[in-house]
Amino acid sequence: MADYREKARERVKKCCKVCPVCNGKACAGQIPGMGGIGSGMSFQNNLTALAAYRILPRYLHEANDPDTGADFWGQKLSLPVLAAPIGNVIANVGSDMPTERYTELLIKGCREAGTIATFGDTPQFEPVARNFAKVGDNGAMVIPFFKPWAPDDLVSRLDMAAEHGCAACGVDVDAAGFPIFRRVSRSYGVRPGRDIAKLVEMTHARGMKFIIKGIMAVADARIAVDCGVDSLIVSNHGGRSIDCTPGTAEVLPAIADAVGDKTLIMADGGVRTGVDVLRMLALGARLTLICRPVAIALHGDEENGVELYFGDLQRQLVEAMRLTGCANLASISREILCRA
Numbered sequence: 001m002a003d004y005r006e007k008a009r010e011r012v013k014k015c016c017k018v019c020p021v022c023n024g025k026a027c028a029g030q031i032p033g034m035g036g037i038g039s040g041m042s043f044q045n046n047l048t049a050l051a052a053y054r055i056l057p058r059y060l061h062e063a064n065d066p067d068t069g070a071d072f073w074g075q076k077l078s079l080p081v082l083a084a085p086i087g088n089v090i091a092n093v094g095s096d097m098p099t100e101r102y103t104e105l106l107i108k109g110c111r112e113a114g115t116i117a118t119f120g121d122t123p124q125f126e127p128v129a130r131n132f133a134k135v136g137d138n139g140a141m142v143i144p145f146f147k148p149w150a151p152d153d154l155v156s157r158l159d160m161a162a163e164h165g166c167a168a169c170g171v172d173v174d175a176a177g178f179p180i181f182r183r184v185s186r187s188y189g190v191r192p193g194r195d196i197a198k199l200v201e202m203t204h205a206r207g208m209k210f211i212i213k214g215i216m217a218v219a220d221a222r223i224a225v226d227c228g229v230d231s232l233i234v235s236n237h238g239g240r241s242i243d244c245t246p247g248t249a250e251v252l253p254a255i256a257d258a259v260g261d262k263t264l265i266m267a268d269g270g271v272r273t274g275v276d277v278l279r280m281l282a283l284g285a286r287l288t289l290i291c292r293p294v295a296i297a298l299h300g301d302e303e304n305g306v307e308l309y310f311g312d313l314q315r316q317l318v319e320a321m322r323l324t325g326c327a328n329l330a331s332i333s334r335e336i337l338c339r340a
């Protein structure tokens with residue numbers, strides 16, 4: 001992995017220093033780029049919020065061979081971690097490869113690792129279509145995330161997802177503030193609950209599940225659930241939407257307590273190790289997503305880098321589960337955490 005990090009550093013040097021820990025300090029304020037918005041605190045708070053939960057080890061039990069297998073609406077995953085979406089990898093990652101090549105490699109790497117790939121949206125339809133062209137027969141394991149356009153402007157994107165056999169589509173509502181999108185369309189921005197309900201209906205009518213990404217407040221989580229979403233992702237967009245938010249691990253428990261029995265809860269932001277995955281699951285997420293470190297792994301050794309990355313993460317998770325007495329994902333609970 002040291003080798004691939006060196007290679008990645010060379011390939012993404014316009015936007016990312018490939019720091020020993022990807023924590024948002026060196027890249028604070030760098031958007032376009034890999035950073036968090038403004039002061040960078042929303043990004044950094046993701047890591048500090050996770051670190052505030054300490055792990056309570058357990059050694060007297062029989063969970064010696066933990067199972068990290070997860071179920072995602074019938075799809076069996078080898079670990080409860082998905083690759084998070086990135087919209088424009090040239091502008092944001094400083095990549096030397098076009099976004100659709102990134103998508104292609106991500107899909108291959110995730111497939112080998114036994115998990116789900118995702119991709120993001122752009123104002124123009126053509127780049128989205130180029131991403132879809134890389135889906136091939138992997139639709140069930142690829143989730144496109146669209147920007148919060150008005151429902152009628154999402155029709156062609158949803159149609160394309162259904163044509164490619166995608167099992168689910170998402171909308172990252174927390175992208176509502178991105179000026180680049182607001183400049184191109186008045187239909188873009190924050191969405192009232194009735195729009196989400198309509199999007200759920202449109203997505204279900206095409207045989208797909210609907211995921212809302214970017215929930216941070218319990219009130220929004222309740223509205224999303226009332227609108228019928230199949231899943232919500234507790235996320236602050238990697239700290240890129242609005243400055244000075246809490247870290248996601250800080251708000252996750254209250255959201256899980258409020259709606260965890262009514263929808264599939266996922267969470268992302270600052271997850272870097274198997275112990276972090278364990279923390280997110282203990283706090284109420286059933287699955288987590290990781291963005292920046294996956295992008296680095298991919299630039300280090302293309303699809304092999306992605307597979308290597310997830311393989312290493314899975315081994316870390318196995319070890320973390322073994323040393324906290326968790327035989328499987330369902331047995332991970334808040335009992336393994338102490339507040340710092």
Ligand SMILES: Cc1cc2nc3c(=O)[nH]c(=O)nc-3n(C[C@H](O)[C@H](O)[C@H](O)COP(=O)(O)O)c2cc1C
Nearest residue numbers: 084085086087092120172237238269270290291292
């Ligand atoms: C460069 C970059 C581009 C991103 N583009 C998108 C996007 O197009 N759509 C989306 O839903 N999230 C996007 N995100 C947010 C990630 O999907 C994810 O929620 C977040 O980065 C997770 O935090 P992590 O990077 O600390 O793992 C982007 C994040 C980064 C760093």
